[in-house]
Amino acid sequence: MFHHVKDLQFNARVSRPDPRFANLLLEQFGGENGELAAAMQYFTQAFGAKAAHPDKYDMLMDIATEEFSHLEIVGATIQMLLKGVNGELKNAADTSEIMQVMEGKATKENIIHQALTANPQFVIITGGGVTPRNSQGIPWCASYVNSNGDLTVDLRTNLASESRAKLVYEHLMKFTDDPYIHETLSFLMTREVTHYKMFEAALNSIPDNFPPGVLAADPRFLQNTYNMSAGTVRGPWNEGEMPGLGKEFEYVADPLSQTRETKGNTELPDPKKKDLQDAEKLNKEMSEVKSNEEKKAEPKGVAQWSTYADPQD
Numbered sequence: 001m002f003h004h005v006k007d008l009q010f011n012a013r014v015s016r017p018d019p020r021f022a023n024l025l026l027e028q029f030g031g032e033n034g035e036l037a038a039a040m041q042y043f044t045q046a047f048g049a050k051a052a053h054p055d056k057y058d059m060l061m062d063i064a065t066e067e068f069s070h071l072e073i074v075g076a077t078i079q080m081l082l083k084g085v086n087g088e089l090k091n092a093a094d095t096s097e098i099m100q101v102m103e104g105k106a107t108k109e110n111i112i113h114q115a116l117t118a119n120p121q122f123v124i125i126t127g128g129g130v131t132p133r134n135s136q137g138i139p140w141c142a143s144y145v146n147s148n149g150d151l152t153v154d155l156r157t158n159l160a161s162e163s164r165a166k167l168v169y170e171h172l173m174k175f176t177d178d179p180y181i182h183e184t185l186s187f188l189m190t191r192e193v194t195h196y197k198m199f200e201a202a203l204n205s206i207p208d209n210f211p212p213g214v215l216a217a218d219p220r221f222l223q224n225t226y227n228m229s230a231g232t233v234r235g236p237w238n239e240g241e242m243p244g245l246g247k248e249f250e251y252v253a254d255p256l257s258q259t260r261e262t263k264g265n266t267e268l269p270d271p272k273k274k275d276l277q278d279a280e281k282l283n284k285e286m287s288e289v290k291s292n293e294e295k296k297a298e299p300k301g302v303a304q305w306s307t308y309a310d311p312q313d
Contacts, residue, residue: 009069010187013180014080021176022081024135029074031134033164037144039067044147045154051297053151056202063195070188075130153212155203166192214290216282219275223247226255
């Protein structure tokens, strides 16, 4: 159940109208890395997590709700940046506040032109209001939402989502000198960092969270790293221990020859039969564990999402 409180989580303010920056800020309203996408992503992921991971359900719903709060902050900021950019702009230009920005008729006409060139929909379709589109006018799309039904995959997706959103806010701050907007963007950017650490902590609290899914990696192909370009660059990504696996990377300097000699990796010099048997055994064990985890979490009989407290308590 949602209950709307009209006070913003952060006191969004702007010094002056700025249609051009309003259009850029639409990226965080209706763009693929924006607040609406984040809110819907975490909101959607939460449903699949509730039975087996009710604690993570709570976290996802909390963050999703905060992202809706951030969407409201972004929308309010855009609306304030579009102040006067509507059917009454020319009349509003006679007020002292607008005139300080426009500095006369010539500049007034220029700001109308700015609104039109920044985003024609501001004055043609939305009447100087906010629209769930990105800065290029592309409508928000559900394909921006990633929800895979595996909590460990979803949490890793969220780490990337928060990283991208943080970067977008950082870039946006370069295109305005309004100190109030900088404060708002700094708040929103920092909350992305907080959410990143929350998701990271949640992922680390899940035992056996790698690899994602149920099946173990095939040990015959796991350790090979291929030199797929001219020249050789070595680093911790293709030599030494594989992080967290207790195995060593095996560098293949000539992948073409290796592929031909093994007939497309089907006749390997070391078939790793013992490792393969261990992996198959682990697959059966993990399949049973994961299946029982979900079945155990499912309620018997009539399904009921919420448990309501007695109003007399």
